[in-house]
Amino acid sequence: MTSKEEEKSWKEISIAAVCWKPSTDFLTGDWKTFKPVRDLGKCIRCLLCVMFCPDGAIHWIAEKGDIEFDYNYCKGCGICANECPTKAIEMKIE
Amino acid sequence: MDSEKWGFTVKDIVEKPDLFMSGHRACAGCAPAIVMRLIMKAVRGPTIVTTATGCMEIVSTLYPYTSWAVPWLHTAFENAAANASGIESAIKVLRKKGRIKGEHVDVIAIAGDGGTYDIGFQALSGAVERGHDFLFVLYDNEAYMNTGIQRSGGTPLGAATTTSPAGQVIPGKLEPKKPIADIMAAHEIPYVATASPYYWRDLITKARKGLEVEGPAFLHVFAPCPRGWRSDSAKSIELSRLAVETCIFPLWECIRGEYQLSAPSKVIAIEPQRKKPVKEYLAMQGRFRHLFTSKYENLIDEIQRITDQRWQNLLKKCGITS
Numbered sequence: 001m002t003s004k005e006e007e008k009s010w011k012e013i014s015i016a017a018v019c020w021k022p023s024t025d026f027l028t029g030d031w032k033t034f035k036p037v038r039d040l041g042k043c044i045r046c047l048l049c050v051m052f053c054p055d056g057a058i059h060w061i062a063e064k065g066d067i068e069f070d071y072n073y074c075k076g077c078g079i080c081a082n083e084c085p086t087k088a089i090e091m092k093i094e
Numbered sequence: 095m096d097s098e099k100w101g102f103t104v105k106d107i108v109e110k111p112d113l114f115m116s117g118h119r120a121c122a123g124c125a126p127a128i129v130m131r132l133i134m135k136a137v138r139g140p141t142i143v144t145t146a147t148g149c150m151e152i153v154s155t156l157y158p159y160t161s162w163a164v165p166w167l168h169t170a171f172e173n174a175a176a177n178a179s180g181i182e183s184a185i186k187v188l189r190k191k192g193r194i195k196g197e198h199v200d201v202i203a204i205a206g207d208g209g210t211y212d213i214g215f216q217a218l219s220g221a222v223e224r225g226h227d228f229l230f231v232l233y234d235n236e237a238y239m240n241t242g243i244q245r246s247g248g249t250p251l252g253a254a255t256t257t258s259p260a261g262q263v264i265p266g267k268l269e270p271k272k273p274i275a276d277i278m279a280a281h282e283i284p285y286v287a288t289a290s291p292y293y294w295r296d297l298i299t300k301a302r303k304g305l306e307v308e309g310p311a312f313l314h315v316f317a318p319c320p321r322g323w324r325s326d327s328a329k330s331i332e333l334s335r336l337a338v339e340t341c342i343f344p345l346w347e348c349i350r351g352e353y354q355l356s357a358p359s360k361v362i363a364i365e366p367q368r369k370k371p372v373k374e375y376l377a378m379q380g381r382f383r384h385l386f387t388s389k390y391e392n393l394i395d396e397i398q399r400i401t402d403q404r405w406q407n408l409l410k411k412c413g414i415t416s
Contacts, residue, residue: 019160023117026159031122050108051294052331054127056116060108073116077123077320078328091328 028055032076034091036069042088043067049080049089097302107135107298111163118161120153123327125334126206126233126317127153128291133202133231133315134164136301141200142167142181146174146209149240149319150233172213175221178203178228200305201228208238211247211272222283222310229304229311232274235319243322247272250342251400252393253381255322260384265393270400278312279348285311286348292335293358296345300356303347316343324380336375339368341405346412353411363414369405372398 014020036049050058050067057073058080081089113134120127130150144167145151151168154161167177182201188194205214210232218230237255238244245255251270254260258267279286284307289297297315304311316334320327337343338358345356355363362368373394376382385393409415 017157019155019158021158021160022115022163023154023156023159023161024115026117026119028117028119047104047108051104051132052128052291054120054122054124054131054330055118056112056114056131060105062109070116075122077330078326079123079128079331082328083331 027072029057029070029072029074032071032074032094034076034078035071035074035094036076036078036080036089037092038067038069039088039090042086044086044088046085048083048085052079052083054079096306097299100299100302102295102298107294110135113137113141113163114154115161115163117159118154119156120149121319121321121327123320123330124149124153125291125319125330126150126235128331129231129233129297129315129317130154130204132291132294132297133204133301133313136298136305137164137200137202138302138305139197139200141165141202143202143204144168144174144177144181145203146205146214147171147240148206148209149235150204150206152240171209173217174203174205174209174214175218175228175230178230179221179224179226182226182228201226202231202305203228204231204233206238206240207232207234207236207248207274208240208246210234211274218278219281222278222281222312225283225309227309229301229313231301231313231315233315233317234274235317235322236271237319237322239319239322248274251397252376252385252390254384255381260390265384265390266381273404275312275314275348278314279351279353282351283312284309284350286314287312287356288314288316288343288345290316290334290338290343290345290358292331293338293345293356296356296358300347322381324383325378329378333375333378336370336378340370340372340375340401342372342375342401344405344408346408353408353413355408355412355414363409363412372401 055073057070078091114130142165244257252266254266260266287300318330318333344359
């Protein structure tokens with residue numbers, strides 16, 4: 001949410017209420033109860049978790065040739081753990 | 095590159111930037127959010143998106159934040175398709191006047207089942223009749239989830255919602271689901287298809303095909319909602335797979351009136367023993383919990399009967415007889 005200082009009066013709000021801030025400024029990671037933890041040995045880098053993450057919170061880092069969880073946005077739904085074909089991801093209480 | 099030659103790999107998709115960005119406020123395990131991400135991976139150039147009122151509009155654009163990395167427009171519940179026709183016509187006029195040059199601009203209209211089956215239907219039917227060039231994406235979570243789970247034309251038979259509550263009087267919704275994709279195919283538009291996020295390659299290819307055709311295209315995407323379906327948030331993708339495997343939501347394409355089954359459903363058509371009973375799909379969802387009591391047990395058979403009948407009809411339309 002916008003802080004008090006940022007709040008604008010109706011005269012300053014953009015015409016037709018244009019949203020001007022990217023939602024990536026808003027971190028949704030504090031919603032989660034469980035967080036995904038990966039077993040590096042079991043992971044085959046099939047990237048299905050990247051494909052199925054509703055929050056885009058798993059990134060493919062091309063330079064490292066590996067994936068990375070972004071806990072800033074992860075809501076802990078557990079889809080990645082459920083869909084992982086080798087069961088490399090486990091949901092652990094945070 | 096057109097979809098025929100577009101042999102994309104997993105890496106092509108994951109390396110493509112997200113045009114539906116992180117930080118949106120969808121519930122944990124939201125399948126419509128996955129659908130949005132995958133659809134936006136299919137765009138080929140400049141794109142304008144318009145969304146009807148619904149979960150995906152609310153969660154992605156909480157003022158002043160927006161999750162859309164493309165130009166995005168919202169007006170009201172009933173007019174996603176009318177917006178899209180307006181945008182498409184405006185682009186045409188600007189091009190005629192020489193104000194814009196260069197690449198083709200893709201227009202995507204997105205609406206939920208409420209904004210398509212019920213409220214937005216007249217605008218959609220009119221827009222496709224006029225033949226505007228846009229892709230309409232319906233993400234079907236089978237009720238008005240944004241306003242608190244009221245039944246819509248897309249809610250299946252026997253599902254408990256707040257306006258069709260299962261109890262002593264009724265066993266959930268009394269009417270079967272409206273076959274919206276068949277209705278759109280009956281408009282004889284160039285492209286109609288159904289898709290499910292579990293089959294992501296199929297989904298992305300179909301979205302791209304819909305963008306490529308000249309004229310209107312309609313894409314019906316299955317999108318489980320853990321909140322409204324009372325299902326485990328981790329099982330959203332599993333449910334979208336089961337819906338295809340039980341033939342509750344078969345995958346097909348209809349190109350200018352010619353029906354054809356897509357690969358995941360074709361496998362079941364060839365080997366009918368692979369078809370799973372609907373019970374398996376229903377048991378995973380709390381909204382069907384009452385069907386597993388002795389009072390409403392017969393409804394499961396009824397759901398199975400409707401599913402089988404629709405599947406047989408589809409096979410006939412695709413020219414496959416068993």
